[in-house]
Amino acid sequence: xxxxxxxxxxxxxxxxxxxxxxxxxxxxxxxxxxxxxxxxxxxxxxxxxxxxxxxxxxxxxxxxxxxxxxxxxxxxxxxxxxxxxxxxxxxxxxxxxxxxxxxxxxxxxxxxxxxxxxxxxxxxxxxxxxxxxxxxxxxxxxxxxxxxxxxxxxxxxxxxxxxxxxxxxxxxxxxxxxxxxxxxxxxxxxxxxx
Numbered sequence: 001x002x003x004x005x006x007x008x009x010x011x012x013x014x015x016x017x018x019x020x021x022x023x024x025x026x027x028x029x030x031x032x033x034x035x036x037x038x039x040x041x042x043x044x045x046x047x048x049x050x051x052x053x054x055x056x057x058x059x060x061x062x063x064x065x066x067x068x069x070x071x072x073x074x075x076x077x078x079x080x081x082x083x084x085x086x087x088x089x090x091x092x093x094x095x096x097x098x099x100x101x102x103x104x105x106x107x108x109x110x111x112x113x114x115x116x117x118x119x120x121x122x123x124x125x126x127x128x129x130x131x132x133x134x135x136x137x138x139x140x141x142x143x144x145x146x147x148x149x150x151x152x153x154x155x156x157x158x159x160x161x162x163x164x165x166x167x168x169x170x171x172x173x174x175x176x177x178x179x180x181x182x183x184x185x186x187x188x189x190x191x192x193x194x
Contacts, residue, residue: 014038017085018088022080022105034092038088038089043123046118050120054116061075061095061097065097065183065184068185074098075095076095080105081093081108082107087137091134094117094118099111114144115140116146117145118148119148135166142183145157153194156170156171156178156180157171158170159181160181169181175191
């Protein structure tokens with residue numbers, strides 16, 4: 001399955017730039033302020049299940065980087081990523097794997113080797129599609145998506161970037177373990193995400 005980076009724009013770009021977004025004060029309650037096509041979007045703070053899954057994935061990634069002796073790569077939760085200045089888009093993935101120096105407030109898309117999104121029931125389809133298209137347009141090589149449906153086990157998708165967008169490399173339903181596409185080999189045990 002391939003996901004295209006094409007997104008139809010129903011409305012013109014908004015007035016807010018990436019530089020404006022960088023100057024904005026992030027909410028103190030843990031909400032996330034993102035910039036999508038020039039419009040500021042606020043999402044509520046992640047809940048406990050979301051944070052637990054994000055933490056477990058971050059630990060799996062960190063441990064895999066250490067085993068591979070990749071001290072040049074860093075696992076960072078919830079950092080700003082400047083996707084596109086012309087398209088006025090900047091987002092906050094749940095987890096990013098960053099190459100190089102980490103002493104920044106936000107990161108250029110070309111420094112991101114993996115973006116991870118944990119979808120909760122409150123994430124809209126439009127938000128999901130827009131973020132996936134943004135990552136593909138920014139040429140981020142790998143994308144992981146975890147879905148946390150209410151009352152059901154977590155589901156995991158691992159994608160790699162191809163010529164026409166992301167192509168699915170792996171899928172795991174609750175309880176399964178898969179080798180996920182990333183800068184280093186990572187075994188993702190979905191039973192550890194809930």
